[in-house]
Amino acid sequence: MVDLIPSSDTVMEILKRTGAFREGHFVYPNGKHSPHYFQMPLAFRYYDTARVLAVGLSRKFRVDRDISSQLPKVSIISPSSAGIPVAFGVRDALSAEQIYWAEKEEGRRMFRQYINNGEVNPCIIVDDIIRSGHAIEETAKLVRELGATVIGCGAIVRFTSAPDRLGDVPIRSLVEFDAHMYDSGDACSDCTKDAPPERVRF
Ligand SMILES: [Zn+2]
Numbered sequence: 769m770v771d772l773i774p775s776s777d778t779v780m781e782i783l784k785r786t787g788a789f790r791e792g793h794f795v796y797p798n799g800k801h802s803p804h805y806f807q808m809p810l811a812f813r814y815y816d817t818a819r820v821l822a823v824g825l826s827r828k829f830r831v832d833r834d835i836s837s838q839l840p841k842v843s844i845i846s847p848s849s850a851g852i853p854v855a856f857g858v859r860d861a862l863s864a865e866q867i868y869w870a871e872k873e874e875g876r877r878m879f880r881q882y883i884n885n886g887e888v889n890p891c892i893i894v895d896d897i898i899r900s901g902h903a904i905e906e907t908a909k910l911v912r913e914l915g916a917t918v919i920g921c922g923a924i925v926r927f928t929s930a931p932d933r934l935g936d937v938p939i940r941s942l943v944e945f946d947a948h949m950y951d952s953g954d955a956c957s958d959c960t961k962d963a964p965p966e967r968v969r970f
Pocket of ligand 1: 793801802956958965
């Protein structure tokens with residue numbers, strides 16, 4: 769079963785092919801410069817690709833005895849809309865019972881109203897990409913406020929600068945990416961080469 773987890777190289781090849789991983793000269797809304805950019809929903813617009821990625825991630829949870837012993841009474845949780853296709857794919861592969869996702873309303877991450885009605889199963893938080901880790905940390909807090917426990921966490925891609933644990937829960941990923949970020953244009957190698965910058969929205 770472990771053999772069916774796609775390698776980091778295979779996943780990066782998929783992300784490049786679908787345009788989800790882009791190389792160039794990018795400027796983020798916070799002013800940081802970077803020679804690469806991930807726009808993960810581009811990989812999830814192809815059903816077959818989405819399935820390979822989500823099933824691959826699901827196997828990282830399946831091999832965890834703590835998690836597999838609790839299936840199917842498990843919830844798959846997404847911190848935002850971008851993680852919803854990941855959550856549905858992982859749910860499908862694990863036959864987990866529930867799916868929830870958070871959204872930002874007036875700048876605050878929250879679940880839909882009345883979602884605490886009924887039982888909330890132990891939770892696995894999944895996302896398409898973990899850049900800083902803030903989204904999953906906020907989501908873990910929401911899960912605990914619902915009275916549920918976090919038993920797993922993971923993403924297709926995790927920046928190595930982000931945390932690799934959520935408390936005592938390891939964060940699993942198919943790709944660990946060493947992201948190069950420059951605080952400003954002064955330090956950016958593409959700026960020194962006069963490469964035209966491309967502004968990205970997230
Ligand atoms: Zn630059």
